[in-house]
Amino acid sequence: MNALGIIAANEFLDGLRNRWVATAIILLGAMALILLLTGSAPTGTTRAGVLDIGVVSLSSLSVYLIPLIALLLSFDALVGEFERGTMLLLLTYPVTRWQVVMGKFLGQMMILFAAVTVGFGLPAVAVVLLAETGSQSWQAYITMMGSSLVLGAVFIALAYLVSVLVRERSTAVGASIMLWLVLVVLYDLALLGLLLADEGQRISQTLFSALILVNPTDLYRLLNLTAYNNIGQLAGIAARAEFGPLLLLGLMVMWIIVPLVATISIFQRREL
Secondary structure (H helix, E strand, C coil): CHHHHHHHHHHHHHHHCCHHHHHHHHHHHHHHHHHHHHHCCCCHCCCCCHHHHHHHHHHHHHEEEEEEEHHHHCCCCCHHHHHHHHHHHHHHCCCHHHHHHHHHHHHHHHHHHHHHHHHHHHHHHHCCCCCCHHHHHHHHHHHHHHHHHHHHHHHHHHHHHHHHHHCHHHHHHHHHHHHHHHHHHHHHHHHHHHHHHHCCCCCHHHHHHHHHHHCCCHHHHHHHCCCCHHHHHHCCCCHHHHHCCCHHHHHHHHHHHHHHHHHHHHHCCCCC
16 A cells, blocks of 8 residues: 555544544534434425425535534644654655555545535435435435535545644644634624625626625535425525536546645645
């Protein structure tokens, strides 16, 4: 096994011993099961499938929980090694700095994949055994699971950038919390306030759309609520041609690539 695989496997095994990972899986599973069971009640009157309602509910709540889990998993991935002095020891082995970053990233992505698969997948299978659902509903639900993984990858990459820029774990904690607040909570509140203050209607629809596409959490919401007609109708959102799934997914992937490239670039120049 090469250095990249060894680091990823070690990061994954360390994560499995972390009680926080087990707590995250239980929390995701409990949230998914409760929302799916609750959403199964009105299916007879709304003619909406259990999974359709689950996608709308879970995509609205996961946008808060998945980034938080990702940040808590990875905020000290690099700065923690610096503080403990283990980064210097690690780099004495035949491993490059980019392999350290990408190995840790892949290992923590495997942890997040396990959390999303078990936390969202098993409740869906259990609930669907009690109710019929169509293939499109399954496609939408699997898309939601996949996009949740991508959203988590975005915040892991952002946490790595924070981790390589700061000098102390305590600073990384504060910066990660602020990052979560800005991207998950405050950004949308600022957009809402901007719309309410724009009484003269000077903000064009194009500008407002561009502002939405800047935020990865809004990209996640749009991808899950507009990619399939049955979900869009249930959520009361019409899918827009200019916001196609490939565009939204591509922009989310850019939110992963850019912070990772920046992290590796800064790490290459950082003195230990």
